[in-house]
Amino acid sequence: MAALRRLRKCPSTGIVISHLHTSSRASAKQHYKMLVLGGGSGGITMSARMKRMMGAENVAVVEPSEMHYYQPIWTLVGAGAKSVASSGRPTASVMPPGVKWVKSKVQEINPDTNTVRTDDGTEISYEYLVVALGLQLHYDKIKGLPEGLEHPKIGSNYSIQTVEKTWKALQNFKEGNAVFSFPNTPVKCAGAPQKIMYLSDAFLRKTGKRAKANVIYNTSLPVLFGIKKYADSLWEVVKRRDLQVNLRHNLIEVRADKQEAVFENLDKPGETKVFEYEMLHVTPPMGPHSVVKGSPLADEAGWLDVNKDTLQHNKYPNVFGIGDCTNLPTAKTAAAVAAQSAILNRTISKILKNEKPDKKYDGYTSCPLVTSYNTVILAEFDYNGQPLETFPINQAKERRSMYHMKADVMPHLYWHGLLRGLWGGPGPYRKLFHLGMK
Numbered sequence: 121m122a123a124l125r126r127l128r129k130c131p132s133t134g135i136v137i138s139h140l141h142t143s144s145r146a147s148a149k150q151h152y153k154m155l156v157l158g159g160g161s162g163g164i165t166m167s168a169r170m171k172r173m174m175g176a177e178n179v180a181v182v183e184p185s186e187m188h189y190y191q192p193i194w195t196l197v198g199a200g201a202k203s204v205a206s207s208g209r210p211t212a213s214v215m216p217p218g219v220k221w222v223k224s225k226v227q228e229i230n231p232d233t234n235t236v237r238t239d240d241g242t243e244i245s246y247e248y249l250v251v252a253l254g255l256q257l258h259y260d261k262i263k264g265l266p267e268g269l270e271h272p273k274i275g276s277n278y279s280i281q282t283v284e285k286t287w288k289a290l291q292n293f294k295e296g297n298a299v300f301s302f303p304n305t306p307v308k309c310a311g312a313p314q315k316i317m318y319l320s321d322a323f324l325r326k327t328g329k330r331a332k333a334n335v336i337y338n339t340s341l342p343v344l345f346g347i348k349k350y351a352d353s354l355w356e357v358v359k360r361r362d363l364q365v366n367l368r369h370n371l372i373e374v375r376a377d378k379q380e381a382v383f384e385n386l387d388k389p390g391e392t393k394v395f396e397y398e399m400l401h402v403t404p405p406m407g408p409h410s411v412v413k414g415s416p417l418a419d420e421a422g423w424l425d426v427n428k429d430t431l432q433h434n435k436y437p438n439v440f441g442i443g444d445c446t447n448l449p450t451a452k453t454a455a456a457v458a459a460q461s462a463i464l465n466r467t468i469s470k471i472l473k474n475e476k477p478d479k480k481y482d483g484y485t486s487c488p489l490v491t492s493y494n495t496v497i498l499a500e501f502d503y504n505g506q507p508l509e510t511f512p513i514n515q516a517k518e519r520r521s522m523y524h525m526k527a528d529v530m531p532h533l534y535w536h537g538l539l540r541g542l543w544g545g546p547g548p549y550r551k552l553f554h555l556g557m558k
Contacts, residue, residue: 150220150222156170156252157226157250157253158183159211160183162443163183166541167219168541169465170250181221182224182236182238185211186210186212189208190208190535192530193527193531198316199290199319216540231416248438250464252442253445255306258405263382269282273379293329296398297396298324298333299399300337301403302314304386307452309451310451311489313337317335318489322493334364336364336395338369338395345499347507350507370383381397412424416435416436417433426441430481431467440468455487456486459545460481466478467479484501484508488522496518497519498511510546
């Protein structure tokens with residue numbers, strides 16, 4: 121908490137500093153010592169760290185978006201507990217002052233020539249490259265969904281365009297099925313598809329509509345949650361609140377005009393089941409960024425191929441990766457980005473000195489499983505799927521304090537800690553709380 125107090129004292133960057141950034145639309149060739157692709161959580165935190173390491177004039181960030189969003193809060197936006205406005209700030213206000221902001225999309229990465237081409241034809245060369253391009257959402261891979269999202273009873277907490285539709289659908293719910301899906305692909309924040317189910321159930325109870333509602337969670341996974349300790353607690357929540365969970369069910373079609381969702385049974389190929397709905401929350405299929413997938417940097421599945429210990433690319437030693445775009449075998453969350461940023465910072469500092477990286481990323485990630493408007497199960501775990509908990513308590517229990525952490529502390533830590541390159545995850549505090557035992 122002392123660290124949090126110190127962070128609070130840091131002056132807010134705010135929009136006032138935006139004139140310090142330079143943006144580029146020129147076609148002339150540019151060169152930077154460190155080029156960062158992507159202005160999401162991984163890209164901004166690494167550009168802040170690289171600015172401190174090698175000077176602002178040597179660092180550039182390629183990012184087309186004018187707005188930067190704290191996406192973990194969209195779970196609460198979709199349930200009416202937070203405003204959508206609270207989730208976003210101008211990209212100019214989070215870009216480290218003095219760092220070059222190239223306001224374009226990445227079109228092509230050529231690691232063999234150490235160059236990147238943007239969508240306006242600009243070629244940028246680099247000495248070192250950090251890829252932080254995130255992943256892509258594929259609403260179009262579910263038949264009828266893109267046009268279905270125009271209908272009022274369908275929402276998705278995974279995009280800024282559709283998150284408020286979830287809240288509207290929940291408010292307008294009268295009776296029938298409230299259906300929630302989890303796709304048959306890797307996703308970012310694997311807990312989010314069921315968090316909105318628990319919140320919707322809580323809202324329907326609060327508004328006296330629960331007796332006329334069937335709350336249904338259809339997941340492609342063979343488990344409710346990947347870590348047994350937390351899954352056991354979630355099954356208790358499911359049973360206590362009479363929620364229907366169907367494992368190995370994958371959404372393949374939405375018939376919005378009939379209010380029907382078609383799911384395939386992954387254990388019985390070809391078998392489908394139609395669910396009528398009064399409300400439908402869709403988690404879209406996701407996949408690697410097309411630019412990464414189409415480059416020599418990708419593994420066979422299209423993800424950025426990095427060393428799981430050091431985050432250095434397995435083939436190109438001057439290329440590094442962070443966050444959702446990588447093939448790191450851990451959950452894709454903002455908490456993982458925080459822990460990765462500290463390790464990657466150390467890796468790059470060693471590489472610059474021609475030394476071997478000496479710190480290993482343990483796969484730490486976190487998923488605050490929101491189970492109501494005032495309770496959270498705080499799941500934290502490593503590469504091996506073993507709990508790696510920060511606090512000396514059983515975090516598999518629903519707790520009001522952990523809801524406060526999710527809703528109020530973590531956003532502050534994100535804007536004023538992570539994005540400034542000052543927060544590298546709770547590792548040091550874990551050791552402190554556990555008296556050096558973890």
